[in-house]
Amino acid sequence: MKKSAQAVIIGGGIIGCAAAYYLAKEIDDVILIEKKCIAGESSGANYGMVWQQTRQDGYDLAAARRSLEIYPQLCREVFDLDIEYEEKGGMTLFFTDLQAEAAKGYVEYKNSLGVPVRLLSGKETRSLEPALSSRVTGSLFCAEEAQLNPFYTTLAFARAAQKEGATIYQGVEVLSINLDRGAVCSISTSEGKIFTNHVINAAGSWAGTVGAMVGLKVPVFPHRLQSLVTEQIPKLLTRTIQGSRIARTSEEAAKTFQYAYDTTGGNRPCINQQPPAECIIESSLFYAKPTVNGNIVLGTACDFAGYNRETSYEALAVIAHMAKMIIPRLKDVNIIRSWANFDPWTADGIPIVGETGVKGFFIAAGHGTGMSHAPATGEALAGLITGSAAAIPLGEANINRFTGYREEC
Amino acid sequence: MLMNNKPVTICRCEEVGNKTIEQAIDDGARTVDAVKRATRAGMGLCQGRTCQSLVAALISCKTGQPLANLVPSTSRPPFRPVRLESLAEVGAKLLLEKEADKI
Ligand SMILES: Cc1cc2nc3c(=O)[nH]c(=O)nc-3n(C[C@H](O)[C@H](O)[C@H](O)COP(=O)(O)OP(=O)(O)OC[C@H]3O[C@@H](n4cnc5c(N)ncnc54)[C@H](O)[C@@H]3O)c2cc1C
Ligand code: FES
Secondary structure, eight states, rough: OSSOEEEEEEEOHHHHHHOHHHHHHHHSSSHHHHHHHOOOOOGGGGEEEEEEESSSTTTHHHHHHHHHHHHHHHHTTSSSSSOOOOOOOEEEEEEHHHHHHHHHHHHHHHHTTTTTTTEEHHHHHHHHHHTTTTTTTTEEESSOEEEHHHHHHHHHHHHHHHTOOEEEEESSOOEEEEEEEEEEEEEEEETTOOOSOEEOOOOOOGGGHHHHHOOOOOOOEEEEEEEEEEEEOOOOOOEEEOOOOOSSSSSHHHHHHHHHTTTTTSSOOOOOOOOOOOOHHHHOOEEEEEESSOEEEEEEEEOHHHBBOOOOOHHHHHHHHHHHHHHHGGGGEEEEEEEEEEEEEEEESSSEEOOOSTTTTEEOOEEETTTHHHHHHHHHHHHHTOOOSHHHHHHHHGGGBBHHHHOOO | OTOOOOOOOOETTEEEEHHHHHHHHHHHHOOOHHHHHOOOOOOOOTTTTTTTTHHHHHHHHHHOGGGGOOOOOOOOSOOOEHHHHHHHHHHHHHHHHHTTOOO
């Protein structure tokens, strides 16, 4: 193992690999350390949606839109692997007339932010996706959204980083980070020590553990999401679809299109804020992703269960029920596998990206939608570290937005 | 099995050959799970029951890791393919019990 590096990235998910690629383009001696294998956690277990209609105004939306801009170029010029990037548009379904009414205001708002989302009737929706049930009363459709294979995309970034000179160690765990007069000077791993003045915490749902190595609280929590996958079947869906919670009153309908788990009530989040108690049945949206191989991935059931990656019969049954109601033809299809993985969660739904009170210690973690953010995050972070101009400003994503952060450092 | 250099299919469900798997190992995959993610070997209808020991043998062969260390990739329920509808019926009942209004 190498003894020193200009920068060490902790975590080989999509965020760490994208950061490694953009950094290695600018500086020599970039090392990425991954405890399991590339895309061994969330980045290999998600639905691969690159969406903007669900993103919050500000940093969240800017990062998604910038990524939608960069991906096609990466596919053409950088990646040596087909990441199955398809610009098929994204669709959010709803099920009552009240929701169709609420959707109008939402579309206007999104359009004012530059998101080209459109309202489709039930009939228009089914003309695009004929397998959808007549319960669907309409949808929000955004043509400028894409889907990709999350595993191949992470791997493609890792390979691009290696081509730019980065070194990747898999099966190696970072155990501690050593400071000298308050600044990062080295890290200790399960395979030895590496001297470096820059460490990037891209440990996804484990960002808190890595933050604690320099005495920082990094308020990222593992949000468990359960999924099912069907056997390979002839084409049933064209694009990834998202369901919404059914709404029967106008109050409920108005909340249909609120996606962020904003537990802060519009205030600054607190560094000590814990995830809310959550019931799988109440909280989860429906997703169906047709893969290039003909399997359909179905989700989701969400809760906070620490790092428990077991699936539950109850959760899988509820997903299956939603699937049958929304796509009736799925009822005779076989389910071949299920899994649970962790979506990194923060109290305000925005990732934590940028420098910290510890010199040389950077964070890029807490991404609820890392596939939609990774290229922009990697690019911006590399800019921050090397001092070049930023394509998107990172200020809003800094950890210092959390009240109580300063006292902690 | 690989003596004569002829390509062989390792994962029959997903039609993945030894060349693809060896490439993945050359690219850094060191566990059955890593090979599965990189090549789809083990993601088929039988969920790796047929191919995973072969994948483990290939990894062991190419990297010198003892076979015993190559714990098979986590097997996830359902342990046999199950029709979506039979799961869905359970889900519908659960929702009724909890009076949850969900599509
Ligand atoms: C079911 C599901 C569906 C999703 N769907 C989408 C979607 O459609 N679109 C979208 O944009 N996002 C989606 N997401 C979210 C997306 O998966 C995550 O935002 C993204 O994968 C986060 O990437 P990451 O690199 O931050 O974390 P991870 O992929 O979890 O990577 C972190 C890595 O750090 C490593 N690590 C931790 N500690 C250490 C240590 N001490 N030393 C070395 N390595 C360490 C871990 O092993 C891990 O590999 C979904 C998530 C889930 C669970
Ligand atoms: S033979 Fe590989 S999954 Fe069945």
